[in-house]
Amino acid sequence: MAAFEYTALDRQGRQRDGVVQGETARAVRQDLRDRGLTPLDVKAIDGTGRRSGDRLWRTERAAIMRQLATLVRAGLPLAEALAAITKQLTSRRQQRIVAALRARVNEGYSLASGMREFPRAFPELVAATVEAGEESGKLDQVLERVADYSEASATLARSTLLALLYPSLLALVAIAVAGGLVGYVVPQVMQVFTHLNQELPALTRLLIAVSDFVTQWGVVLLIVFALITIIGVVVWRNEQLRHQIQIGLLVMPVIGRLMKTLASARFARTLSILLSSGVTVVNALNVSSGVISVLPIRAQVELAARRVREGEGLAQCLERGGWFPPVALQLVASGERSGELAPMLERSADHLERNYSDWLEAAIGLIQPLMILAVGGLVLMIVLAILLPIFDINQLVS
Numbered sequence: 594m595a596a597f598e599y600t601a602l603d604r605q606g607r608q609r610d611g612v613v614q615g616e617t618a619r620a621v622r623q624d625l626r627d628r629g630l631t632p633l634d635v636k637a638i639d640g641t642g643r644r645s646g647d648r649l650w651r652t653e654r655a656a657i658m659r660q661l662a663t664l665v666r667a668g669l670p671l672a673e674a675l676a677a678i679t680k681q682l683t684s685r686r687q688q689r690i691v692a693a694l695r696a697r698v699n700e701g702y703s704l705a706s707g708m709r710e711f712p713r714a715f716p717e718l719v720a721a722t723v724e725a726g727e728e729s730g731k732l733d734q735v736l737e738r739v740a741d742y743s744e745a746s747a748t749l750a751r752s753t754l755l756a757l758l759y760p761s762l763l764a765l766v767a768i769a770v771a772g773g774l775v776g777y778v779v780p781q782v783m784q785v786f787t788h789l790n791q792e793l794p795a796l797t798r799l800l801i802a803v804s805d806f807v808t809q810w811g812v813v814l815l816i817v818f819a820l821i822t823i824i825g826v827v828v829w830r831n832e833q834l835r836h837q838i839q840i841g842l843l844v845m846p847v848i849g850r851l852m853k854t855l856a857s858a859r860f861a862r863t864l865s866i867l868l869s870s871g872v873t874v875v876n877a878l879n880v881s882s883g884v885i886s887v888l889p890i891r892a893q894v895e896l897a898a899r900r901v902r903e904g905e906g907l908a909q910c911l912e913r914g915g916w917f918p919p920v921a922l923q924l925v926a927s928g929e930r931s932g933e934l935a936p937m938l939e940r941s942a943d944h945l946e947r948n949y950s951d952w953l954e955a956a957i958g959l960i961q962p963l964m965i966l967a968v969g970g971l972v973l974m975i976v977l978a979i980l981l982p983i984f985d986i987n988q989l990v991s
Contacts, residue, residue: 662736
């Protein structure tokens with residue numbers, strides 16, 4: 594049976610959308626009529642119904658993989674397990690993806706090949722791991738590992754986002770407040786002092802000059818900022834330029850350490866899952882390089898994959914670039930000597946993720962008070978620039 598995506602009207606004239614299984618589109622339309630629905634559109638998901646933009650968030654993928662692992666472990670055939678998951682999903686997007694997987698399995702294809710048709714929903718890491726699980730007969734265990742990995746990645750990404758959220762909001766509020774004061778409030782207040790035959794304090798004159806500049810050139814500044822942003826996006830999309838920029842970032846004290854630690858943790862976690870699932874070392878390295886967003890470190894892993902194919906040790910290859918932390922390299926070397934590379938990589942990933950969280954928390958803890966002091970100092974300067982002429986007028990009157 595194939596999967597079909599439908600749009601229909603119920604008896605009250607409300608539009609209903611969903612995904613159902615059926616032999617043909619005609620049979621699906623008849624089934625919808627039997628359920629009291631008037632079919633408007635019925636499309637086969639496998640083929641023209643599949644959309645390249647379909648994706649799954651990490652938490653969604655983890656939930657689907659864990660449910661699938663439970664059903665497969667219980668002895669349910671893969672196609673029936675996918676059908677059961679499709680019925681209980683509430684998101685039409687998720688239903689479409691899982692139903693398409695079931696359709697491919699019914700056609701005789703493997704689950705991994707069906708996943709590769711949705712690269713935004715199932716990255717190559719997931720597909721390669723599932724493929725190894727299917728070949729080794731340990732699909733349920735592999736699906737559990739994928740679910741754990743997706744949940745851990747989502748947790749790490751969420752903690753990073755939450756840590757950066759407060760400083761970002763504080764910076765935006767500071768810019769908005771300063772722009773509002775300098776662009777609108779200060780000109781109104783300073784009109785009182787410009788008509789006086791009195792020399793204004795230096796801080797007040799500076800504030801008036803800044804206010805005049807912002808008022809006259811504010812629109813131009815916004816355009817320049819927009820152009821700089823567009824140029825930055827274009828430059829960042831160029832891999833060669835991004836490679837050079839990231840090299841400069843990697844040598845910086847705090848930012849570089851955070852980037853290297855996070856990239857090393859993701860690499861170690863990915864490689865551990867692939868190796869423990871039965872993927873060969875060379876293939877696992879090629880897949881693991883794809884999850885690394887830092888191009889210099891990705892290039893080092895790709896080079897290591899070629900050298901490992903020639904017979905060199907993994908730890909020795911990774912050490913040449915100088916990007917991986919020494920502790921991680923020692924654990925990899927120990928795993929190679931003992932024949933337990935996957936457990937050592939998992940231990941290394943745990944260590945690196947804790948180190949990354951500690952460093953990120955310390956960096957944000959230092960940035961937050963500095964930003965608060967900077968905002969407070971800016972507001973204090975503006976207030977003093979307004980009050981100093983008032984104090985001078987009171988002294989003259991006295």
